[in-house]
Amino acid sequence: MATSGRYCICEHCDFRDVVFANLSEDDIQELCNHKEEHSYRKGEIIIHQGEKISYFKYLKSGLVKVYRKTSDDDEQIITITKPFEFVSSMAIFEAEKYNFSVSALEDTVVCVVNLDYIKSLLINNGRFAIGLLTKIAGINDKIIRQCLDIRQRNLTGRVAYVLLYFAKEIYSSHLFDLPVSRKEIADYIGMSTANVIRTLSDFRNDGIIKVFGKTIEITDIGRLELLSSRG
Numbered sequence: 001m002a003t004s005g006r007y008c009i010c011e012h013c014d015f016r017d018v019v020f021a022n023l024s025e026d027d028i029q030e031l032c033n034h035k036e037e038h039s040y041r042k043g044e045i046i047i048h049q050g051e052k053i054s055y056f057k058y059l060k061s062g063l064v065k066v067y068r069k070t071s072d073d074d075e076q077i078i079t080i081t082k083p084f085e086f087v088s089s090m091a092i093f094e095a096e097k098y099n100f101s102v103s104a105l106e107d108t109v110v111c112v113v114n115l116d117y118i119k120s121l122l123i124n125n126g127r128f129a130i131g132l133l134t135k136i137a138g139i140n141d142k143i144i145r146q147c148l149d150i151r152q153r154n155l156t157g158r159v160a161y162v163l164l165y166f167a168k169e170i171y172s173s174h175l176f177d178l179p180v181s182r183k184e185i186a187d188y189i190g191m192s193t194a195n196v197i198r199t200l201s202d203f204r205n206d207g208i209i210k211v212f213g214k215t216i217e218i219t220d221i222g223r224l225e226l227l228s229s230r231g
Contacts, residue, residue, distance in 0.1 A: 037112075038111075047101055055112040056118040057113075058110070062105075062107055062110075063080070065079070065180070066102050067100060067102075069101065077188040082169070086102070150189050153231035157228050157231010158189040158231060159191075159200065160227040164221075164225065178214045178215075178216055182196050182200070206223075208220045208227075
């Protein structure tokens with residue numbers, strides 16, 4: 001079950017440099033009065049599709065997946081993202097309800113700020129407004145580019161792309177625990193679970209990766225990059 005609390009530590013938060021750098025000390029103190037930190041265990045849902053939008057949210061620590069439920073109850077994973085690269089989308093300013101869900105892939109902390117307060121900052125502080133909108137636009141652009149990059153690849157290239165994404169962008173290591181299941185990888189890249197399992201097996205047999213349950217070690221980064229680029 002998610003836990004929450006009010007913590008006034010915005011002056012020491014790395015996210016201040018990302019979005020809130022243009023706020024005065026008085027504004028930062030006022031922000032603390034409108035902010036809470038919510039902790040989620042792995043697997044807990046942070047945002048429910050169809051939930052009313054009442055807060056501006058950003059990921060302070062952990063890892064999340066953003067996804068949409070289809071009519072036949074399958075998942076369409078939009079992105080998997082890390083701290084400071086997930087903030088509420090532009091939809092919070094024009095929609096009443098979320099069109100997607102967000103769940104924790106690791107133990108995660110999310111900061112939530114009353115949306116009316118964020119809107120008041122946008123109206124009264126032009127530099128803050130430009131900074132926030134620039135950040136959200138950059139994140140949305142990255143998601144679109146990832147979707148296009150994945151779609152233009154074949155099966156082998158898509159699996160290679162995702163492994164490289166975890167290694168380079170998420171964990172900065174050639175050795176990491178996959179935070180998602182084979183099925184979730186399949187949902188993310190638009191392929192079947194059986195094809196993902198077979199491709200990972202091929203990579204292992206070819207000496208490109210080693211697999212120990214959920215742990216992946218990339219042993220030939222050059223070949224994996226070549227497969228991704230040629231895919």
